[in-house]
Amino acid sequence: MAGTIDNMITAVINLVKTNGITSLIIIVIVIHGFTSKILAWINKKDENRAPGGSTENNQEKITDDTNEHLSHGGEDCDMVPYKQTTYSEDEMKKRSQSFYEDINHRRSVRFFSDKDVPIEVIENCIRTAGTSPSGAHMQPWTFVVIKQADIKAQIRELIEEEEEINYKKRMSETWKKDLKRLRTNWEKPYLETAPYLVLVFKQTHGLTEDGQKITHYYTEESVGLSCGLFLAAVQNAGLVTLTSTPMNAGPKIRMLLNRGSNEELFLLLPVGYAADDCKVPDLKRKSLDEIMVLF
Numbered sequence: 001m002a003g004t005i006d007n008m009i010t011a012v013i014n015l016v017k018t019n020g021i022t023s024l025i026i027i028v029i030v031i032h033g034f035t036s037k038i039l040a041w042i043n044k045k046d047e048n049r050a051p052g053g054s055t056e057n058n059q060e061k062i063t064d065d066t067n068e069h070l071s072h073g074g075e076d077c078d079m080v081p082y083k084q085t086t087y088s089e090d091e092m093k094k095r096s097q098s099f100y101e102d103i104n105h106r107r108s109v110r111f112f113s114d115k116d117v118p119i120e121v122i123e124n125c126i127r128t129a130g131t132s133p134s135g136a137h138m139q140p141w142t143f144v145v146i147k148q149a150d151i152k153a154q155i156r157e158l159i160e161e162e163e164e165i166n167y168k169k170r171m172s173e174t175w176k177k178d179l180k181r182l183r184t185n186w187e188k189p190y191l192e193t194a195p196y197l198v199l200v201f202k203q204t205h206g207l208t209e210d211g212q213k214i215t216h217y218y219t220e221e222s223v224g225l226s227c228g229l230f231l232a233a234v235q236n237a238g239l240v241t242l243t244s245t246p247m248n249a250g251p252k253i254r255m256l257l258n259r260g261s262n263e264e265l266f267l268l269l270p271v272g273y274a275a276d277d278c279k280v281p282d283l284k285r286k287s288l289d290e291i292m293v294l295f
C-alpha cells in the first residue's frame, strides 16, 4: 500500500515537472471532487440512520419521527368489494342542503342543563368518531367519558386553576380582546353541570403488550378529523357541546385519569343539553364566496 502511494506521488511530481502548473491544478480539482463525493455519501448514510435526521430527509421524517418504533406489523387483510350508496342528483341536492342546515345550527354552548342523556347516545357519537380516517389506519385516539360527579369536579378545579393563570398572566392582550365577544373567563361551571365530559386523547404512538412503541402517523390531523365527526354526531343527536382545549391542565388531567405517557389531552368536550336560558354570541360565519375557490 505504502509503495503504491509512493509510486503515485512520484508519478504526480513527474507529471507536474513535464506538463507544468496546469496539470497540478487539474489533479487538485479531480482529488477534491472525488473526496467531496465520498464525504456526501458518508453523510447521507448517517442521516438515514439518525432518527429525525436533517435536510431533505426531514420531509419524510415529519410523520415518521423515530426509526426506533415498530411498524404495526404489516398485518395483511383481504380486499372486499365496496358498494357505494348513491342518490339521484335531486336527492343529493336535498340531502346536502338538509345536512348543511342541521350542522349550521351547531353552536359552542357554555351554559348546560344537568338533564341526563342515555349513555348509548354518547357511545354512538364515539362510534361515529371512530369511523374517521387516520394516517395508515392507526386510529390514534382515545375518548375518555366522565360521568362521575367527583371526577368532573376535580377536572373543573384543575382547569380553572390553570385558566385563571392563563387569563391573568399567559394570554396576550390581543388574545383577550379577541375572546371578549365570546364572554369567556376562567370560570367553567359547565364542566360540572353537563352530564358528560368527553376527553379526547391523542396517542403520540401506540404500544405493544410488552411496551414497545408503534409509530403513528399524522396524529393531529387524524384526531382532529375524528373530533369533527364527533361534533357532527352530537349535533345530529340533538345535543350540544363546547370545543375546548386543555388550557395547560392536560398533564395533570392525564395523571388524574391514569392515561399512559403516550397519550396527550387533545380536546375537552362537555356534552348534554343547552340550559333553558342559554345564550350564544351572535357570530357570523364566512359566506361560501369567502371560503371556496373554484377553478
Ligand SMILES: Cc1cc2nc3c(=O)[nH]c(=O)nc-3n(C[C@H](O)[C@H](O)[C@H](O)COP(=O)(O)O)c2cc1C
Residues within 6 Å of the ligand: 106, 107, 108, 109, 110, 182, 184, 242, 243, 244, 245, 247, 280, 283
Ligand atoms: C381548537 C378550538 C379550541 C377552542 N377552545 C375554546 C375554549 O377553550 N373555550 C371556549 O369557550 N371556546 C373554545 N372554542 C370554541 C370557539 O370559541 C368557537 O368554536 C367559536 O367561537 C365559534 O363559535 P361556534 O362554535 O358557536 O360556531 C374552541 C374552538 C376550537 C376549534
